[in-house]
Amino acid sequence: MIIHSPYDDVELAAVSLHDFVLGSAAGRGERAALIDGPTGRALSYVRLAGTVRRAAAGLVAHGVTKGDTVALCSPNSPEFAVAYYAALAAGALVTTVNPLAPAGDIARQLTHCSARWLITIAALAQASAGEAAAAAGVRETFAFGTATAAGQAIPFAALTGTGHPDRLPTVGPDDNAVLLYSSGTTGLPKGVLLSHRNLVASLCQTRPVHRVGPDDVLLTVLPLHHIFALQVTLSLGLAAGATVVTMPRFELEGFCGLVQDHGVTRAEVVPPIVLALARHPAVAGYDLSSLRLITSGAAPLGAGLATECAQRLGCRLKQGYGMTELGGATHMVPDAGGGSAESVGPLLPSAQARVVDCASGLDVGPGQPGEMLIRTPAAMRCYLDNPEATAATVDADGWLHTGDVVVADREGWFTVVDRVKELIKYKGSQVAPAALEAILLAHPAVADAAVIGRPDEEAGEIPAAVVVLRQPAADTRLTGRELMAYVAARVAPHEKIRRVEFVTTIPKSPSGKILRRLLTGPDQPAASSRPSALAGRPR
Secondary structure: OOEEOOOOOOOOOOOOHHHHHHOOOHHHOOOEEEEEOOOOOEEEHHHHHHHHHHHHHHHHHOOOOOOOEEEEEOOOOHHHHHHHHHHHHOOOEEEEEOOOOOHHHHHHHHHHOOOOEEEEEHHHHOOHHHHHHHHHOOOEEEEEOOHHHHOOOEEHHHHHOOOOOOOOOOOOOOOEEEEEEEOOOOOOOEEEEEEHHHHHHHHHHHOOOOOOOOOOEEEEOOOOOOHHHHHHHHHHHHHOOOEEEEOOOOOHHHHHHHHHHHOOOEEEEOHHHHHHHHHOHHHHHOOOOOOOEEEEOOOOOOHHHHHHHHHHHOOEEEEEEEEHHHOEEEEEOOOOOOOOOOOOEOEOOOOEEEEEOOOOOOEOOOOOOEEEEEEOOOOOOEEOOOHHHHHHHEOOOOOEEEEEEEEEOOOOOEEEEEEOOOOEEEOOEEEOHHHHHHHHHOOOOEEEEEEEEEEEOOOEEEEEEEEEEOOOHHHOOOOHHHHHHHHHOOOOHHHOOOEEEEEOOOOEOOOOOEOHHHHHOOOOOOEOOOOOEEOOOOO
């Protein structure tokens, strides 16, 4: 049974993403488009439009041609937005990179997508990003900041001068726009290829329900290298003429201070931030009365916590659902409310869904759990250079298999209840067990290992390692904390192992596949007498 959106279909603009977002920017004059949270430095709409065009011309002058890949590795800042839209206007395919990732991971991504230009911050240009760029054969690196701080990188400001010929390529809706790396429904990260048409379609679908306006002030606290902040906060906000305040990383008192100082009206967050806003005593020291609406996404949020946060702050709190592979959001509770507190809302306009039994693939009825399949004009083109993974995710009829188990009621409102996929969601960020297992198995004292998600009130889930040692546990001095430190030195912060449990065997199928359900359920194998190690409170 196909479930349709309760809204009328919307007209999908057939333009490039940068034209859709910034087409009216010059006419908005000196109104603030972007504000750098830490410094208060503002960039007006007219200056944003001009700076983006000059930076795009600068990239072209440095050899960027239509279809080339430009990597963007930076914390949230106004410069991130300028670089993003400039690279798109230059005709490039933009791949965003987690600035907290280790050099090896960055190098793999740059190599996989054949990036020849890298835009980053000065500190990273002389550290992990610079090391990765050298390993991947990047042609030129541009760095935000002063020429002195940039070191051997070219200062990004050199691109925004007036000395470059203002000749930009024609970029159409069917050209490739972004390549965002996601673990998809299983396995290691894959490059999700999205066109300008995909991204613009998602914005056109979202704005009638998530009604950002020119009087709104938005806070971008979620990382802009993820689809949620990139689309729902940044692009939707700028297209609507709102003011977007950037925050390079979440810190509770800094978040509250920016809301208070800038009169923030809307914020997109993840459940751990909701938990902090609901319960941390520091929140009481700030005036957050300007905040009208909080939208939580990236992971399910319980009704009790949602209600607790909304009541404490005196604002509405709603949920939404989306995926990188779906170009942004596909479900959203309307600004006016409705449904239950744990619901992610109905489908956005011009989207369809099915809910199918996880075993048989047959459609289930209202109120019955099943995997959610989505069909939308915003869905990805493919996983780059991975036709097998693409075919496993998008079937012949165009249904994208999300790997998420949902329940849809008779009115077409959806609640996410579980996941088919094995990914761990730590504070809304995806953690691929296979990557951590490979690191653990490289340790000389580890005979076998599995990584699973353990429930955690603050983080949603924490990555936990179940480990078999090469020698009896009683005879080894290897501790869980030592093993956690070993992994931490080789991964991004959100991928750290937070708990180690020593066991005598890892349950597997005849084909060698780890039976994770036996590790997470009541039938999990008994741990050895060696106590497990906890990493303390997740950070």
